[in-house]
Amino acid sequence: xxxxxxxxxxxxxxxxxxxxxxxxxxxxxxxxxxxxxxxxxxxxxxxxxxxxxxxxxxxxxxxxxxxxxxxxxxxxxxxxxxxxxxxxxxxxxxxxxxxxxxxxxxxxxx
Amino acid sequence: xxxxxxxxxxxxxxxxxxxxxxxxxxxxxxxxxxxxxxxxxxxxxxxxxxxxxxxxxxxxxxxxxxxxxxxxxxxxxxxxxxxxxxxxxxxxxxxxxxxxxxxxxxxxxxxxxxx
Numbered sequence: 001x002x003x004x005x006x007x008x009x010x011x012x013x014x015x016x017x018x019x020x021x022x023x024x025x026x027x028x029x030x031x032x033x034x035x036x037x038x039x040x041x042x043x044x045x046x047x048x049x050x051x052x053x054x055x056x057x058x059x060x061x062x063x064x065x066x067x068x069x070x071x072x073x074x075x076x077x078x079x080x081x082x083x084x085x086x087x088x089x090x091x092x093x094x095x096x097x098x099x100x101x102x103x104x105x106x107x108x109x110x
Numbered sequence: 111x112x113x114x115x116x117x118x119x120x121x122x123x124x125x126x127x128x129x130x131x132x133x134x135x136x137x138x139x140x141x142x143x144x145x146x147x148x149x150x151x152x153x154x155x156x157x158x159x160x161x162x163x164x165x166x167x168x169x170x171x172x173x174x175x176x177x178x179x180x181x182x183x184x185x186x187x188x189x190x191x192x193x194x195x196x197x198x199x200x201x202x203x204x205x206x207x208x209x210x211x212x213x214x215x216x217x218x219x220x221x222x223x224x225x
Contacts, residue, residue, distance in 0.1 A: 004152075034213065043114070043201050043216030044153070087153070091209060096166040097143065097155035098209060 002027045004101035006088050012107045013078055021073040021104045023088030033071050034098060035064050036087040044087055047073075078108045112137065114204050114217035115184075122223045123192050131187040131220045135204030142185045143214060144177060147199045158209075159185060192224045 003026040013019055025033065032051050036044035048057040050066040057064045061082065063074040073086055085105045089098040115134040123129050135142050144156040155169040159179040170177065174192075179185040189196055199221050203214035 036216075041218070043116075043203075043218045046213045046215060049213060089153075096158045096209065097169065098153075098214065099155070100145075100152040102150070102152040 002090070002092065002099055004088055004090055004099055006086075006101035006104050008104060009102070010105045010107070012109060013075075015079060015108055015110050016077045018074070018076045018078070020075070021086055021106070023071040023073070023101060024069060025071070025088075025090050026069075027090050027092050027099070029093035031091040031093045031095070033066055034089040034091070035071070035073055036089065038085045038087055038103065047086075075106070078106075080108045080110050082106065083108045114139075114202055114215055116200075116202050116217035116220050118220060119218065120221050120223070122225060124225055125193060126191050129189040129192050129196070129222055131189075131200050131202075131222070133185040133187070133202030133204075133217060135185070135202075136215055139204035139206055139215070141205045141208060141212075142179050143203045143205075143209070144185075144187050145201045145203065145216075147201060147219070149198075153201065156187070189222075192222075194224050197222055197224045 005024045007022045035047040038044045048064040053068045055066050061076050065072050085103040087103045089100040117132050142159045145153040147153045157170045157177045158166040174190045176188045199219045201219045203216045205212040205214050
């Protein structure tokens with residue numbers, strides 16, 4: 001059965017304290033893995049797409065990496081404005097939709 | 111550049127009434143997806159449409175729910191005879207091409223409350 005598990009469920013960091021969020025997946029035939037950011041009361045905002053193991057993408061303080069079993073979202077020197085829920089989603093080969101995890105709720109304390 | 115527009119933002123319905131949720135995709139996008147988000151749960155796929163066609167409705171409940179994306183106008187998600195369990199945030203997303211080739215851009219959702 002397809003599964004996407006994100007950990008931790010919640011994470012509190014001091015401003016400037018770097019850390020990583022994990023997304024473990026089990027899917028028959030990965031077409032792509034997606035990271036989104038969601039602020040309270042808003043829709044998810046697209047961050048990255050990763051297609052193959054070993055691939056890395058960067059945007060400002062965020063870097064996403066992918067292996068055959070999991071993806072990491074590394075946050076370097078986070079700021080309070082990075083506080084949000086980070087969602088991971090996978091797309092199976094041949095599927096029309098994304099399968100989402102339940103997210104990691106990140107709080108960055110000034 | 112207007113993003114994906116959803117309305118209303120909040121909708122309150124009594125049990126047994128109908129709910130109509132509207133979604134205008136980003137300019138130039140012809141692929142529309144509807145997702146539902148329950149508290150403490152992940153986004154769940156409901157239906158994928160292109161203009162005038164339902165491509166994949168595998169996530170849509172078989173009864174009371176329907177969706178359309180007409181040639182002119184917004185996409186509509188319709189829930190008939192709502193029940194309390196329908197209370198959730200409903201998100202629409204659009205893309206330039208099928209999701210395998212183009213990322214989804216989400217609206218800010220419609221929060222449905224059934225009393």
